[in-house]
Amino acid sequence: MDFRFTEEHEFFRRQVKDAVDRVIRPRIAELDEREAFPRELWNEVAALGYFGLRHPAAYGGLEADTVTSMIFFEEFARGSCGFFMAVTVQMLMGTYFLGRFGTEELKRKLLAPAIQGEKIAAICFTESQSGSDLAGTRTTAVREGDEWVLHGTKEWITNGPVADFATVLATTDPKAGLKGLSFFLVEADRPGYQRGQTIGKLGARASATGEIVLDHVRVPADHLLGEPGKGVTYVGDILNQVRVMTGLAACSLADEAMADARGYAKRREAFGKPISEYQLIREKFARFWIQREAARTLLYRVAWMIDEGQECMREAMGAKWLATEMCLEAVDQATRIYAGNGFSTEYPPQRFFRDARFLLSGGGTHEVLLDFLGRRYLAE
Amino acid sequence: MNIVVLVKQVPDPEARVTVNEGGGPDALQVEDRWVTSFFDEIALEKALLLRSSLGGAVIALTAGGGKAVDALRRAIAFGADRAVQVDDPALGRTDALGIARVLAAAVGRLAPDLVLAGRAAGDDEAGFTGGAVAELLGWPHVDEAVELDVAECCPGLRATRVADGAKEIIDVVLPALVTAQKGLAVPRVPQVTNVMKAMRAKIEKLDLGALGLTPERLAPVAAVTGYHAPPSRPPVRMIAGPAPEAARTLVGLLRDEAKLLG
Amino acid sequence: MNGEIWVVVERKGDGVRRVCREALGRAAALGGRPVAVVLGGDVDEVAEAVAPYAQHVLAVAHPLLDDGLAETWAAVLGELVAARRPAAVLGGATTRCRGAFARLAAHLGCGYAADVTGLELAGNGRLSAVRPVLGGRAYATIEFRGPAPDLATLRPGAFPPAAAGPAGPIEHVTPATAAGISRARIAGRLPVESGPIDLAEADVVVAGGRGLRGPEGFRLVEDLAAAFGAAVGASRACVDAGWRDHSCQVGKSGRTVSPKLYVALGISGAVHHRMGMDSAKTVVAINTDPTAPFFKHADYGIVGDLFEVAPALAAEVRRTKGD
Numbered sequence: 001m002d003f004r005f006t007e008e009h010e011f012f013r014r015q016v017k018d019a020v021d022r023v024i025r026p027r028i029a030e031l032d033e034r035e036a037f038p039r040e041l042w043n044e045v046a047a048l049g050y051f052g053l054r055h056p057a058a059y060g061g062l063e064a065d066t067v068t069s070m071i072f073f074e075e076f077a078r079g080s081c082g083f084f085m086a087v088t089v090q091m092l093m094g095t096y097f098l099g100r101f102g103t104e105e106l107k108r109k110l111l112a113p114a115i116q117g118e119k120i121a122a123i124c125f126t127e128s129q130s131g132s133d134l135a136g137t138r139t140t141a142v143r144e145g146d147e148w149v150l151h152g153t154k155e156w157i158t159n160g161p162v163a164d165f166a167t168v169l170a171t172t173d174p175k176a177g178l179k180g181l182s183f184f185l186v187e188a189d190r191p192g193y194q195r196g197q198t199i200g201k202l203g204a205r206a207s208a209t210g211e212i213v214l215d216h217v218r219v220p221a222d223h224l225l226g227e228p229g230k231g232v233t234y235v236g237d238i239l240n241q242v243r244v245m246t247g248l249a250a251c252s253l254a255d256e257a258m259a260d261a262r263g264y265a266k267r268r269e270a271f272g273k274p275i276s277e278y279q280l281i282r283e284k285f286a287r288f289w290i291q292r293e294a295a296r297t298l299l300y301r302v303a304w305m306i307d308e309g310q311e312c313m314r315e316a317m318g319a320k321w322l323a324t325e326m327c328l329e330a331v332d333q334a335t336r337i338y339a340g341n342g343f344s345t346e347y348p349p350q351r352f353f354r355d356a357r358f359l360l361s362g363g364g365t366h367e368v369l370l371d372f373l374g375r376r377y378l379a380e
Numbered sequence: 381m382n383i384v385v386l387v388k389q390v391p392d393p394e395a396r397v398t399v400n401e402g403g404g405p406d407a408l409q410v411e412d413r414w415v416t417s418f419f420d421e422i423a424l425e426k427a428l429l430l431r432s433s434l435g436g437a438v439i440a441l442t443a444g445g446g447k448a449v450d451a452l453r454r455a456i457a458f459g460a461d462r463a464v465q466v467d468d469p470a471l472g473r474t475d476a477l478g479i480a481r482v483l484a485a486a487v488g489r490l491a492p493d494l495v496l497a498g499r500a501a502g503d504d505e506a507g508f509t510g511g512a513v514a515e516l517l518g519w520p521h522v523d524e525a526v527e528l529d530v531a532e533c534c535p536g537l538r539a540t541r542v543a544d545g546a547k548e549i550i551d552v553v554l555p556a557l558v559t560a561q562k563g564l565a566v567p568r569v570p571q572v573t574n575v576m577k578a579m580r581a582k583i584e585k586l587d588l589g590a591l592g593l594t595p596e597r598l599a600p601v602a603a604v605t606g607y608h609a610p611p612s613r614p615p616v617r618m619i620a621g622p623a624p625e626a627a628r629t630l631v632g633l634l635r636d637e638a639k640l641l642g
Numbered sequence: 643m644n645g646e647i648w649v650v651v652e653r654k655g656d657g658v659r660r661v662c663r664e665a666l667g668r669a670a671a672l673g674g675r676p677v678a679v680v681l682g683g684d685v686d687e688v689a690e691a692v693a694p695y696a697q698h699v700l701a702v703a704h705p706l707l708d709d710g711l712a713e714t715w716a717a718v719l720g721e722l723v724a725a726r727r728p729a730a731v732l733g734g735a736t737t738r739c740r741g742a743f744a745r746l747a748a749h750l751g752c753g754y755a756a757d758v759t760g761l762e763l764a765g766n767g768r769l770s771a772v773r774p775v776l777g778g779r780a781y782a783t784i785e786f787r788g789p790a791p792d793l794a795t796l797r798p799g800a801f802p803p804a805a806a807g808p809a810g811p812i813e814h815v816t817p818a819t820a821a822g823i824s825r826a827r828i829a830g831r832l833p834v835e836s837g838p839i840d841l842a843e844a845d846v847v848v849a850g851g852r853g854l855r856g857p858e859g860f861r862l863v864e865d866l867a868a869a870f871g872a873a874v875g876a877s878r879a880c881v882d883a884g885w886r887d888h889s890c891q892v893g894k895s896g897r898t899v900s901p902k903l904y905v906a907l908g909i910s911g912a913v914h915h916r917m918g919m920d921s922a923k924t925v926v927a928i929n930t931d932p933t934a935p936f937f938k939h940a941d942y943g944i945v946g947d948l949f950e951v952a953p954a955l956a957a958e959v960r961r962t963k964g965d
Contacts, residue, residue, distance in 0.1 A: 391776060393777060393894050393913065393914060393917070394913065397776055397779040397780055399780045403783075408775075408780050408782075410776065418894070418895050419895075475753075476754075477747060477748060477751070477753070477754075477788075480748055502776075502777075502894075503775060503776060504775050504782075505756075505757065505774070505775060505776075505777070506755075506756040506757070506773075507740050507741075507744065507756055507757075508740075508744045508747070508754065508756055509744075510741075510744065511712055511716075511740075511741045511742075511743075511744025511745045511748070512744045512745065512747060512748035513748075514713075514745065515713075515716060515744070515745035515746075515748035515749050516748050519825075520711075520713050520824065520825040520826040521712060521713065521741070521745075521826075522826060523712065523737055523740070523741040524737055526888075538829065541737065542737075542834055542889045543736070543737035543738055544652075544654070544736070544737070544738065544840070545833075545834060545840045546831045546832065546833060546834060547831065547832040547833070547834050548828055548830075548831055549828065549829040549830040549831070549832070550711070550826055550827070550828055550829065551826065551827055551829045552825060552826040553825035553826070556825070556826070562888050562891065562895050562896060563888045599787075599788075600787060600788075601751065601752060601753040601786065601787050601788025601789070602753030602754060602755060602784050602785070602786055602787065602788070603784070603785055603787055604782045604783065604784060605770075605783050605784070605785045606782070606783045607775075607780050607781065607782050607783070608780070608781050608783070609780065609781070610774070610778055610779065610780065610781060610920065613925070613939060613940070613941060614941070616927070616937050616938065616939075616940045616941060616942065616943045617941065617942050617943070618937070618942075618943045618944070618945065619942060619943065619944050620945075623946055623947070623950035623951045623953075623954040624954045624957075624958075626944050626946060626951060626954070627951065627954035627955040627957070627958040628958055630926065630942055630944060630955065630958075631955070631958045631959055631962050633942060634903065634924070634926075634942075635962060638903070638923075638924045638941070640846075640902055640903050640924060641870075641959070641962055641963065
């Protein structure tokens with residue numbers, strides 16, 4: 001066994017941390033307050049080249065392994081949570097299917113500029129009646145001659161209000177349920193593609209989230225990504241990565257919240273001594289540290305399993321659940337350490353508290369994850 | 381113009397520092413977190429800016445083993461053309477002057493037109509290496525430059541620094557050494573392609589023999605014999621009350637207790 | 643200490659920099675013979691000014707020395723040291739002296755301790771120096787082992803200045819070092835923004851931070867500094883935001899100051915900042931946030947609106963000083 005990162009990984013981590021410290025961290029509070037997609041920051045980060053971390057070199061990517069990309073996500077999540085969401089959609093879900101199944105022409109036209117940050121990507125799963133339950137997908141794609149016609153409304157689309165193209169999950173065979181789902185690439189400038197309302201959010205406010213309405217949008221046949229009916233299989237191929245990424249983001253968010261609270265606990269005095277000297281306050285840090293270590297270790301094990309080509313859906317689900325619950329507990333405890341000030345917008349804990357909620361639903365609701373894991377255990 | 385930049389890996393300014401009771405040479409304990417020294421990165425950035433306007437190559441140079449190599453990888457990530465590490469067991473037993481001798485010998489071999497360095501390293505903050513290396517090479521040097529450009533009276537450079545409450549403009553003939561002060565350049569955030577390149581970059585290695593130096597030549601002339609913790613300040617005295625009253629109380633304390641304002 | 647302890651004297655206006663008197667005071671306390679070494683193109687005035695603080699003055703006049711550049715100072719000092727063999731050479735930890743001492747140490751192969759806050763006599767009759775490292779979070783003791791002299795530059799404000807006594811004799815020395823050795827020259831001098839009082843040697847520093855909310859808020863700092871007769875400092879946040887020139891920045895990436903009194907207005911007190919001022923004797927922190935870290939590292943603290951406290955304090959200081 002070897003739990004160490006390589007020296008190269010450690011070097012890489014320090015470089016990402018340095019970039020986040022200098023480019024993003026000074027603006028976190030401002031990004032949260034502005035509640036808009038930060039185009040300038042987007043361009044600045046895009047210029048650093050990280051968007052292509054997972055993509056082939058032929059399109060400007062770097063072909064990094066899973067562990068390397070997870071190190072990136074973990075450090076990147078120490079910046080703004082909302083901006084993190086916008087960037088991860090661009091790097092993972094929003095471009096994954098295009099990169100894997102897109103024609104050469106589509107990849108030249110969309111993937112290469114997306115890696116440069118010139119075009120913004122979105123991924124469209126959720127609808128009013130479907131989220132974790134993809135079988136509820138109502139958006140349809142119907143073949144007409146050399147074209148597909150897409151019709152439906154997608155909700156909760158990160159980058160939706162600003163995206164230049166979207167990967168859309170639609171049913172090509174409504175009777176087949178999950179086995180009738182397929183992915184399509186839809187450019188935002190096609191007739192019938194409409195950006196709906198931007199949603200006001202509790203947290204992760206530096207990303208723009210909104211509806212995408214597809215009103216009989218016609219796309220060429222080659223915009224079908226992969227084989228029809230295999231959408232759910234393909235989702236499974238990337239969902240483990242999304243879960244590890246989300247779990248590591250939860251670790252970083254919790255870490256930031258507790259490190260901030262640690263500083264506060266050492267400065268803030270009550271009954272004649274710093275509150276950090278009370279056992280009940282120390283206990284909060286102890287519990288956090290144990291849970292964070294456990295979650296993080298499991299998450300990197302899953303990243304390693306992905307690189308090794310091992311089946312790891314169960315572990316990925318469990319790790320994501322563990323990390324996110326740990327994070328929710330940590331941000332709650334951080335506001336308690338701040339007591340009344342934890343409720344004030346002048347202090348950071350409220351932002352961690354709000355942002356953490358956003359990590360709950362990514363990669364499946366916790367109810368769905370637990371139900372699956374419970375059934376799986378009982379079946380053994 | 382070919383430029384050598386002297387770089388050093390130092391403890392992260394936010395690393396935890398503890399000094400054990402007893403105070404011997406091993407009393408200092410610093411958390412294992414490292415960064416490239418702040419002013420060295422400024423020097424590196426300036427070197428890269430000069431390269432883009434004047435051409436030539438930028439070579440990063442460091443002396444030391446272990447973590448020292450990360451300063452070189454960082455330099456490659458910035459865009460340096462080459463990275464050279466002097467590593468030898470004898471370096472662990474020498475002092476600042478010994479390191480300066482090593483760096484001067486390596487610079488001598490690389491024969492650049494200009495050497496840039498930080499004005500002081502983030503650990504010992506002595507500001508010694510730049511001047512010492514220049515002296516050993518027999519070159520002129522300018523400390524704490526906030527501006528540096530080609531002089532109109534070529535071949536040379538014009539540097540600006542702040543000393544004695546005035547800005548001094550200094551013309552210097554090449555080859556020369558210049559140390560960087562904050563303001564000379566703003567270090568870039570490296571692009572990931574360069575970061576990946578740095579992870580795999582070949583680091584050129586030299587030992588003392590290759591530089592024509594012997595361990596005896598590096599015998600320390602100034603040795604750290606111990607460390608102690610900084611004196612601690614007594615607990616703060618908080619002054620309450622409305623502004624005019626608090627101001628009056630504070631001035632009274634400054635005058636009578638701290639014996640200031642006399 | 644047996645033998646001569648030289649102090650390299652720097653001019654300030656028509657007098658002597660205070661740190662040079664501090665070094666002469668320390669030289670006398672160490673038991674050596676304090677010798678002031680005045681270098682310059684025209685040295686008579688400074689030699690006269692420093693004579694009451696030294697037992698002997700070496701007035702070294704040479705046109706090359708006028709520029710005050712490290713290369714020439716080190717060359718001339720090297721020549722004098724070789725001829726006269728002092729036991730130690732001290733100077734102020736100033737830009738000029740630090741550059742010259744680095745070169746001198748390399749030239750002579752001697753030990754050198756920069757920016758020292760303590761200087762004692764070691765058991766072997768040599769010096770032993772104490773100097774801050776890692777931003778003042780630890781202090782290192784340095785012992786000298788190589789050939790004499792022992793070299794050190796002293797942090798301004800760390801030692802009491804010498805008191806005036808009977809003026810020592812002035813000896814004029816003409817160095818043999820050839821003209822034309824220098825390949826650097828001063829092409830001009832311009833004033834800087836930090837104001838008439840030099841940060842490094844100020845008795846009082848008033849510094850402002852992000853809490854002032856903008857360059858206009860910084861007027862509070864200037865006014866309070868004027869009341870105290872203080873130099874103006876700034877936190878990194880203010881400098882990075884462009885409110886002040888970086889020559890005013892106090893902290894890890896800026897200047898290090900050791901005043902008798904340091905007043906921080908609206909500075910949170912991050913470790914980076916404190917590294918530049920932790921050796922101040924008395925520290926006053928004024929901040930709206932009662933949990934600002936600075937209050938843990940100050941002698942006196944006031945929690946309140948800067949825009950009320952600073953003017954009140956300026957008025958009170960003026961009233962007290964006027965008495």
